[in-house]
Structure formats: C-alpha cells, structure tokens
Amino acid sequence: MNSKHSRRDTAGRFLAGVVLTLSLAGMSGCGFMGDGPRRDPIGGVDLQGFCDDRSFEIFDEAGASVTCHENIDLLAACKREYNDAVMFKLKDPANPKTGLCYKRMDASSDASLGGIKDMTGYCGKVYPGPGEAIDNRVRAELVGKTWQCRMPVDVSAVCVGQHNDMKLWADRVDNLWHCYRKE
DSSP states (O other): OHHHHHHHHHHHHHHHHHHHHHHHHHHTTOOSSSSSOOOOOSEEOOHHHHHHHTTOOEEEEETTEEEEEEEOOHHHHHHHHOTTOOEEEESSTTOGGGEEEEEEEETTEEEEEEOOSOHHHHHHHHSOOSSOGGGOOOEEEEETTEEEEEEEEOHHHHHHHHHTOTTEEEEEETTEEEEEEOO
16 A cells, blocks of 8 residues: 555656646746747748739738738730730629630620630739749639639748748737747
C-alpha cells in the first residue's frame, strides 16, 4: 500500500510540475504553436500596396486568407480570344455564365462568336504572377454574379519582401497583420 501511495504522489507532483511549466511558459510569451515565440512586431504589412504593385485595386480578407482581386473586363477577355469581338452580352442577365462575345456584321446586326473559354488565361495575362505563366496563381472566379481575377496572398512572404528580411513571418492580431522575426 505504501508503494501504491508513493507512485500516486510522484505522478501528482509530476503532473503539477508540467502544468506549472506550461503556465509559466505561457505567461512569459513563449509560444508552442505558430512559427515562433510571440515578440513585439517589427512592423505592419501593406497588403493594399502589395496588391497595387500587381495592378489589383482591391484586397479582401476572410479569416487568415487574403486575396488580391479585380473585376474582369469581359469585353477585353472577349477580344483576347476573338480579335474581331466588339461586344460582350449575357444571354440571360440573371446568369453570369451565359455570356457571349459578338462581332459586328453590319450597322444593324451582330453575330455571336461564342463564349469566353479561358477566363483564367485572361487573368494570367493581365495580372502576371510571381513566376512563369505555368505557376501563375491568379485565377478567374465567379463571386456572386461578378467574374473576378483573384490571387491568394502569402502574408508572411509579403512581410519578407516589404522588410527585406528572410526571418519574418506574419500573424493577424486584433484584425491587423503584423510582421514578427523568427529567432
């Protein structure tokens, strides 16, 4: 009975020691999750500037996801596929997937050339990504009833580029992105 009692005491002291260690580590700012211990940020992240530099006008955030985006000029996308396109029109105004490109036949009639077959190709040409065309991360997406060119943003990579420091990572705190240095 003594050995059973002493094992329980030892286990209890061990568990209490683990809890105390974790509590002290948490209060001192040491992190166990993420890319490194939380420290004071070295600066902010200019996400709008990053998107502007790539010719996007807008960025949006959904949780930890950031995307640069721009509405697609559907007539320009038509002209990319059909040199003689002069108009883009929806067959069904309630359905953005019914768009057709048209050419002018004469002063009073137009002829359908077909739909836009490579919307993502248009986005890749207008908003070139960080590498060769084959690894361009810009994609065409239908958002609500609007076609957009969208590019996901690696916020940590933006920190590295904007502060010229390979040891940085980004985190969102109180709805603001900050750059932190890995030690």
